Amino acid sequence: MVSDQVQDIKNRLDIVEIIKGYLRLEKSGINFKGLCPFHNEKTPSFFVSPSRQMWHCFGCSRGGDMFAFIQEIEHVEFADALKMLADKAGVELKHEDKKLKSQRQKLYDALELSAKFFERQLEGNKSVLEYLKNRGLKEETLSEFRVGFSPSQWDSLFKFLRTKGFSDREIAQAGLTVSNANDSTRYYDRFRGRIMFPIFDISGRVIGFGGRVFEQGNPGKEQGPKYVNTPATLVYDKGRMLYGLDKTKMEIREKNAAVLVEGYMDLLMSWQSGVKNVVASSGTALTPMQLDILKRFSNVINIAFDADAAGQSATKRSIDLAMLKGFEVKVIEVGEGVKDPAELAQKSQEAWQKAVLKARPIMEFYFEATLKKSNPNVVENKKIIAGELLPEINKLQNSIEKAHWIAELASHLKIKESVLEEEMKRSPIETISEEAAQAFGEPLKRTRGELLLERLLYLLASNPQAKESVDSIELGGLAKTELGGLFSKIRENNDFSEDDKARLDYIVFKNEVFDKPQEPEREIKFCLDGLNTIVLKEELNRLGWEIKEAEKKQEVKEVARLVGEFKQKSKKLGEIYGSNQIKGQEKTS
Numbered sequence: 342m343v344s345d346q347v348q349d350i351k352n353r354l355d356i357v358e359i360i361k362g363y364l365r366l367e368k369s370g371i372n373f374k375g376l377c378p379f380h381n382e383k384t385p386s387f388f389v390s391p392s393r394q395m396w397h398c399f400g401c402s403r404g405g406d407m408f409a410f411i412q413e414i415e416h417v418e419f420a421d422a423l424k425m426l427a428d429k430a431g432v433e434l435k436h437e438d439k440k441l442k443s444q445r446q447k448l449y450d451a452l453e454l455s456a457k458f459f460e461r462q463l464e465g466n467k468s469v470l471e472y473l474k475n476r477g478l479k480e481e482t483l484s485e486f487r488v489g490f491s492p493s494q495w496d497s498l499f500k501f502l503r504t505k506g507f508s509d510r511e512i513a514q515a516g517l518t519v520s521n522a523n524d525s526t527r528y529y530d531r532f533r534g535r536i537m538f539p540i541f542d543i544s545g546r547v548i549g550f551g552g553r554v555f556e557q558g559n560p561g562k563e564q565g566p567k568y569v570n571t572p573a574t575l576v577y578d579k580g581r582m583l584y585g586l587d588k589t590k591m592e593i594r595e596k597n598a599a600v601l602v603e604g605y606m607d608l609l610m611s612w613q614s615g616v617k618n619v620v621a622s623s624g625t626a627l628t629p630m631q632l633d634i635l636k637r638f639s640n641v642i643n644i645a646f647d648a649d650a651a652g653q654s655a656t657k658r659s660i661d662l663a664m665l666k667g668f669e670v671k672v673i674e675v676g677e678g679v680k681d682p683a684e685l686a687q688k689s690q691e692a693w694q695k696a697v698l699k700a701r702p703i704m705e706f707y708f709e710a711t712l713k714k715s716n717p718n719v720v721e722n723k724k725i726i727a728g729e730l731l732p733e734i735n736k737l738q739n740s741i742e743k744a745h746w747i748a749e750l751a752s753h754l755k756i757k758e759s760v761l762e763e764e765m766k767r768s769p770i771e772t773i774s775e776e777a778a779q780a781f782g783e784p785l786k787r788t789r790g791e792l793l794l795e796r797l798l799y800l801l802a803s804n805p806q807a808k809e810s811v812d813s814i815e816l817g818g819l820a821k822t823e824l825g826g827l828f829s830k831i832r833e834n835n836d837f838s839e840d841d842k843a844r845l846d847y848i849v850f851k852n853e854v855f856d857k858p859q860e861p862e863r864e865i866k867f868c869l870d871g872l873n874t875i876v877l878k879e880e881l882n883r884l885g886w887e888i889k890e891a892e893k894k895q896e897v898k899e900v901a902r903l904v905g906e907f908k909q910k911s912k913k914l915g916e917i918y919g920s921n922q923i924k925g926q927e928k929t930s
Contacts, residue, residue: 346423346427346432346434346435347408347423349430349432350407350423350426350427350430350432351394351406351407353430353431353432354407354426354429354430355391355394356389356390356391356394356395356396356406356407356410357373357389357391359407359410359411359426359429360373360375360389360396360407360410363378363410363414364376364378364387366389367385369388369854370853370854371390371391371392371853372388372389372390372391372850372853372854373388373389373391374386374387374388374389375387375389377398377400377401377403378414379398379401379403379413379640380398380400380401380640380667382400386398386399386400386401387399387400388850388854390850390853393846393849393850394406394407395846395847395850396409396410397847397850397851399851399854400667401667402665402666402667403636403667404847407426408422408423408426411425411426412637413637416594416637416638418543418544444514444575445575445576447507447511448511448514448515448574448575448576449546449547449548449576450507451502451507451511451512451515451517452515452517452539452546452547452548452549452550452576453546453547454501454502454505455498455502455515455517455547455550456487456489456537456539456547456550458489458498458501459489459490459491459498459532459537459539459550460487460488460489461489462489462490462491462492463483463488463489463490463536463537466490469490469536469555472536472555473488473536476606476683476687477610477613477683477686477687478606478609478610478613479613482609482612482613485588485612486538486539486585486588486609486612487539487547488536488537488538488539488609489536489537489539490535490536490537490555491530491532491533491534491535491537491552492533492534493533493534494530494533495529495530495533496518496528496529496530497530498517498518498530498532499512499517499518499528499529499530502517509526509528512528513528514574514575515574515576516531516549516550516571516572516574516577517530517531517532517571518530518531519531531552531569531571532550532552532569534554534555535552535553535554535555535569536552536553536554536555537550537551537552538550538551538552538553538584538605540571540577540582540584540623541587541588542576542582542587543586543587543590543634544587545587546576548571548574548576548577548582549570549571549574549576549577549579550570550571551568551569551570551571551584551605551623552568552569552570553567553568553605553606554566554567554568554569570623579623580628580630580631581628581630581631581634582623582631582634583620583621583622583623583631583634583635584605584608584620584621584622584623585608585612585619585620585621586620586634586635588612589612589617589618589619589620590638592617592618592619593618593620593635593638593639594638594639595618596618596639597639597641598618598639598641598642598643599618599619599620599635599638599639599641599642599643600616600618600619600620600643600645600673600697601619601620601621601622601627601635601642601643601644601645601659602619602620602621602622602645602681602682603621603622603623603681604621604623604681604683605621605623606681606683607621607645607681607682607683607686608620608621609683610682610683610686610687610693611682611683611686611693613686613690614686614690614693614694615690615694616686616693616694616697620635622659627658627659627662627663628662629662629665629666632662632663632666632668633666636666636667636668640667640668640669641668641669641671642663642668642669642670642671643670643671643672643673643697643700644659644660644663644670644671644672644673645672645673645674645675645682645696645697645700660672660703664703664736670702670703671700671701671702671703672700672701672703672706673696673697673699673700674696674699674701674706675696676692676696682696703733704733704734704737704742704746707729707730707733708730708746708749708750708753711726711729711730712726712753717753717754717755718755723754723756726750726753726754727750727754727756727761727764730746730750731750731761731764731765734746734747734750734765735765747761747762747765789871789875790817790818790819790871790872790875791819791822791824793868793871793872793875794816794819794822794824794825794828794868794872795824795848796852796864796868797811797828797865797868797869797872798824798827798828798831798845798848799848799849799851799852800861800864800865800868801828801831801865802831802845802848802849803849803861804861804862804865807861807862807865808831808832810865810866810869811828811832811865811869812832814869814872814873815873815876816828816872816876817875817876817879817880818879819872819875823844826841827841827844827845870917873913873917874914874917874918877910877913877914877917878914880910881907881910881911881914884903884906884907884910885907887903888900888903888904888907891903
């Protein structure tokens, strides 16, 4: 199996020696550090851990194992990185498990035949071809991207694939059919009466489909959702692919910029208009995995999503994620009265090309959009505008850039820069959206509770014998976070997923690099006291509110019970404060 071969290679090679072949590393405690090869920097933020056999740049947030490093530095796919490191390690690569490989290959074969089937259906369908022509698509574009059409019959593709020797189960596993709700042994086509867009992996193999309903095909009948997509299969994971990348990756690398659009039609019309360094997210929120793949070809991303409200929301989420991943982000605006990039490109190829060339830095985009909504000369609006723009300014990592936009905002609001700077300091601002925070990387601002819990996770991972000391702690709202989930698994001896292990490895690595404890037991006590304080304060706030409500309703017994609980928790909080004061005095005496 590939996983066994990967582990064999890791056992034979040292990540430090691998990376030393590409850049200069120097010892830094138990780790090594150097200048990151993936972004410009003067102070080393690229660290390599020999004990964990992993690397991470704390400047651009890239990281991983030796295979991830080779993929990044050599701009190759995993299979190529595997071959390169196998040769270096003297490992002879074996084929995948024959049963699994056979199953995958059958899915690829079924999907390729399906694409050809849909292409033939389109060739003779004048109404669909006329519709696509009216949408601005040329025959060459349809042929290049192998656009097709699925007949409206219930089982035309299913019957076709059966004649080619595929079993019912294989066709279903490829995501091409759906089982009957009343009889699971009967199947019907997933895609019926739809314009079909084959989805390819980066090497050009068909791995799935997106089907857009053809409204003119069945007038008067219920059409179903506008788009139907292949579900997750053995060969298709929507969150890890970008539509069109197999054909556009070299254009993206040559121009050192990717134009990101939302839909299939957006991409096809852009390509046809001469803007070929383009990829599509296929109508979903952009994922960290998609950005990781895209970053192999460029770290500049120009985002152009639909002009409707959902499109604006998708743009915001994508910008947050791209910033977190270290991209230089710009926004392409399609203009007033234009629905999406496809419509603009159909109206005028030159207009679309100009819109791409005029892509604006995200801060310019945010400023104009916010100032359009509110008159900055009105006092109440000043607060609203500052409330919307300060969080965006606070995300900027470069202090000069941040100072520039503070000055710009001060000018618009006719307020002193120092006032805005103080406001930003006084009210810590959440710096990334909740969705962006799920990416593998660090939020720029986190709560004290999150910081304490992460530190505690590191201390427990490094000092397993201390685990008994955390048995009784309650986490309150933190229990529902990713860090809270990791903490529960450590405390309860539950198994870790691969993602859990990677996250914990990263936490330990980061703490080893920046702040290794001198007195672990004292630090664990400090973290526990801090977390208990946060939870007790949350509970005291809740009890205070409940007491007021009970007093309003004149519920005497309930008030007495709540006041008793309030006093009990206040006493616990006082004990924590008192204990820490005594320890502080002992330390200084």
